[in-house]
Amino acid sequence: MTEFRIVHLIDDTTAGGVMRVLDYIKSNRQMNATATHEVVEMPRSRFSLRRIQADVIVSHLSISWKSLSTLVALRAAHADLPLLHVEHSYTQAFTALNVPHPKRFGALLRTAYALFDRVIAVSHAQGKWLTSRGLVSQHALRVIPSCVDLSPLFDITPVAGPAQTFGLIGRAHEQKGFDIAIRAFMATADADLRLRVFGEGGETDALRALCAGDSRITFHGHVDPTAAYSSVDAVLMPSRWEAFGLVALEARAAGRPIYCSRVDGLLDQIQHGAIGVQDQSLTAWSRVIRAASTTIPVGLESTRDAVSRSDSAFAASWSMLLDELFAHESQEVFC
Amino acid sequence: MTKASIVVPAFNVSSTIARTLTSLLNQEFADFEIVIVDDGCIDDTLDVVAPFRADPRVRVVAQPNRGLAGARNTGIASAKGDYIGFCDADDLWLPSKLGAHVAHLDANPHIGVSFSGSELIDENDVRLATKQTPQLTDITAADILRRNPIGNGSAPVIRRAVFDDIAFVTSADTDRASFFDETFRQSEDIECWMRIALMTDWGFEGVAGHLTQYRICDGALSSATDRQLASWERMITKLEPMAPTFFATHAPAARAYQYRYLCRRAISNADAPAARSYLTASLRASVAPILHEPVKSIVTFAATGVLSALGQNRFRQAIGTLKSRAHSA
Numbered sequence: 323m324t325e326f327r328i329v330h331l332i333d334d335t336t337a338g339g340v341m342r343v344l345d346y347i348k349s350n351r352q353m354n355a356t357a358t359h360e361v362v363e364m365p366r367s368r369f370s371l372r373r374i375q376a377d378v379i380v381s382h383l384s385i386s387w388k389s390l391s392t393l394v395a396l397r398a399a400h401a402d403l404p405l406l407h408v409e410h411s412y413t414q415a416f417t418a419l420n421v422p423h424p425k426r427f428g429a430l431l432r433t434a435y436a437l438f439d440r441v442i443a444v445s446h447a448q449g450k451w452l453t454s455r456g457l458v459s460q461h462a463l464r465v466i467p468s469c470v471d472l473s474p475l476f477d478i479t480p481v482a483g484p485a486q487t488f489g490l491i492g493r494a495h496e497q498k499g500f501d502i503a504i505r506a507f508m509a510t511a512d513a514d515l516r517l518r519v520f521g522e523g524g525e526t527d528a529l530r531a532l533c534a535g536d537s538r539i540t541f542h543g544h545v546d547p548t549a550a551y552s553s554v555d556a557v558l559m560p561s562r563w564e565a566f567g568l569v570a571l572e573a574r575a576a577g578r579p580i581y582c583s584r585v586d587g588l589l590d591q592i593q594h595g596a597i598g599v600q601d602q603s604l605t606a607w608s609r610v611i612r613a614a615s616t617t618i619p620v621g622l623e624s625t626r627d628a629v630s631r632s633d634s635a636f637a638a639s640w641s642m643l644l645d646e647l648f649a650h651e652s653q654e655v656f657c
Numbered sequence: 658m659t660k661a662s663i664v665v666p667a668f669n670v671s672s673t674i675a676r677t678l679t680s681l682l683n684q685e686f687a688d689f690e691i692v693i694v695d696d697g698c699i700d701d702t703l704d705v706v707a708p709f710r711a712d713p714r715v716r717v718v719a720q721p722n723r724g725l726a727g728a729r730n731t732g733i734a735s736a737k738g739d740y741i742g743f744c745d746a747d748d749l750w751l752p753s754k755l756g757a758h759v760a761h762l763d764a765n766p767h768i769g770v771s772f773s774g775s776e777l778i779d780e781n782d783v784r785l786a787t788k789q790t791p792q793l794t795d796i797t798a799a800d801i802l803r804r805n806p807i808g809n810g811s812a813p814v815i816r817r818a819v820f821d822d823i824a825f826v827t828s829a830d831t832d833r834a835s836f837f838d839e840t841f842r843q844s845e846d847i848e849c850w851m852r853i854a855l856m857t858d859w860g861f862e863g864v865a866g867h868l869t870q871y872r873i874c875d876g877a878l879s880s881a882t883d884r885q886l887a888s889w890e891r892m893i894t895k896l897e898p899m900a901p902t903f904f905a906t907h908a909p910a911a912r913a914y915q916y917r918y919l920c921r922r923a924i925s926n927a928d929a930p931a932a933r934s935y936l937t938a939s940l941r942a943s944v945a946p947i948l949h950e951p952v953k954s955i956v957t958f959a960a961t962g963v964l965s966a967l968g969q970n971r972f973r974q975a976i977g978t979l980k981s982r983a984h985s986a
Binding site: 417585 | 894
């Protein structure tokens with residue numbers, strides 16, 4: 323295969339998870355063996371017919387009515403190129419909690435996705451939602467679970483005893499549901515338990531206010547993921563929606579038990595060793611925290627082994643997708 | 658593949674279940690199965706059910722008693738249909754009901770919960786004057802919380818995929834999926850509908866008509882008022898963390914409607930102190946019912962006043978006189 327130039331388009335460089343996935347794509351040896359990957363920032367809602375020099379264009383853009391004209395222009399300027407879209411944001415639970423007019427929103431997504439040759443879901447649960455609602459046709463959908471560089475996490479020693487220090491890791495935003503875990507943690511009486519909150523966000527101040535008076539809970543801002551995971555015995559992930567769930571993948575790689583809500587992409591994580599919490603009530607989360615503080619976690623090594631395979635699966639899925647696109651194209655030429 | 662399953666939870670219902678099953682077997686739309694969940698009956702319900710099993714569409718699944726939510730969960734797990742309806746073993750379906758919901762769900766792939774209005778009937782199947790005539794379209798999560806347009810547990814027919822999307826596993830029962838929360842003995846319906854509304858993008862929509870006959874038995878309602886209120890509040894406490902802003906905005910109005918409903922029930926029981934205290938609680942929670950349903954709210958106000966002024970006995974007499982006049986007219 324000749325070397326391809328693959329251009330990844332982004333419109334939001336502050337979205338931590340997406341940027342880390344792209345860094346991983348750029349640096350992954352396997353993925354760069356047959357193609358060069360370049361990330362191009364494309365400001366939101368800028369209509370441009372300027373052609374991008376590439377063999378394949380992969381959109382990581384966020385879809386909205388405002389950005390629709392940008393996407394139409396993108397398609398028009400590259401009618402001859404395979405155009406892919408990775409859906410990092412939208413899920414069933416996102417729609418339930420944030421979309422006042424789901425029917426109209428469905429029309430937007432259907433219209434936007436139809437501009438792409440393939441739409442890539444980042445979890446099987448998200449993919450199932452996209453096809454079962456008729457937002458993406460079965461033949462256009464591919465599922466490629468996200469990945470980041472996990473190698474430093476594999477060096478951390480897995481925990482071997484009951485959890486005393488719990489971690490909340492990620493952006494402090496309503497989506498992540500840190501408030502649920504903090505309130506549930508505060509309802510536990512055990513003075514020896516600790517909760518560490520890593521990461522910043524719009525909700526940080528509100529969360530600090532929420533746990534005023536409970537000295538067991540501490541805030542640590544942004545730190546290196548390895549340091550964060552090493553310093554906790556278990557990770558809590560009470561997300562309200564989650565297309566993929568990077569923290570669950572990382573916690574599994576770090577040999578930490580991960581407790582997560584049963585929504586969207588986290589359903590995939592639960593199939594691979596994450597522990598699903600019954601519901602998002604404080605009672606359920608307090609119960610989980612108490613149980614985790616008295617039981618020895620099992621299966622962390624096998625969970626970690628499964629994660630180590632994600633690495634090569636990610637690169638293999640991308641290379642398969644590219645092969646398929648170009649096999650299809652050459653067939654068309656010869657017909 | 659069976660198109661629709663109708664789940665009939667049955668616990669000691671020998672006096673009514675025959676009428677329920679007859680109404681279900683009389684459905685004009687014929688491609689369905691009936692899953693009767695014998696929820697640990699200790700009366701002769703099974704004897705009453707026996708002749709109905711001659712129809713190959715009728716199945717019985719037995720379990721030790723788990724309550725209504727647990728019986729529905731078992732019914733859903735065992736159902737083979739794409740659509741799942743529920744009919745409690747004392748309620749009746751009009752012959753056109755299933756067909757109306759099947760057509761509605763077939764034509765609207767984004768709708769997950771299809772429901773209808775209901776007539777209320779007494780223990781002798783006699784229609785009462787009141788009907789449940791809910792809002793049918795443009796239903797939001799806030800509408801469900803405030804007014805529960807689905808109305809009663811025998812009104813909805815629900816896409817199986819909806820249940821797949823809200824399934825959960827409890828720590829007590831790790832090898833069984835739950836859909837309704839079995840820790841609720843009341844408010845289990847609204848708790849489930851709210852989870853569907855807050856976790857999924859499935860739409861709720863009603864079809865025209867009063868296609869369910871929902872049985873009201875005098876004794877059954879009055880005693881459980883406080884417990885009903887407590888379970889409704891527990892539903893709010895359970896679900897609030899899912900969407901704190903939503904509940905902060907809409908729970909007060911929903912609570913006001915809840916209290917107004919309890920006030921109206923206290924009025925029908927001619928219990929003046931209870932009616933007054935529920936009315937006060939409703940007004941304290943929110944004025945939304947007065948703004949959105951002024952007539953019903955003012956009537957509730959007036960009736961509470963009349964009941965307080967006349968006292969229990971004279972109020973009952975007056976109602977009796979009104980009823981007999983209406984009857985003779």
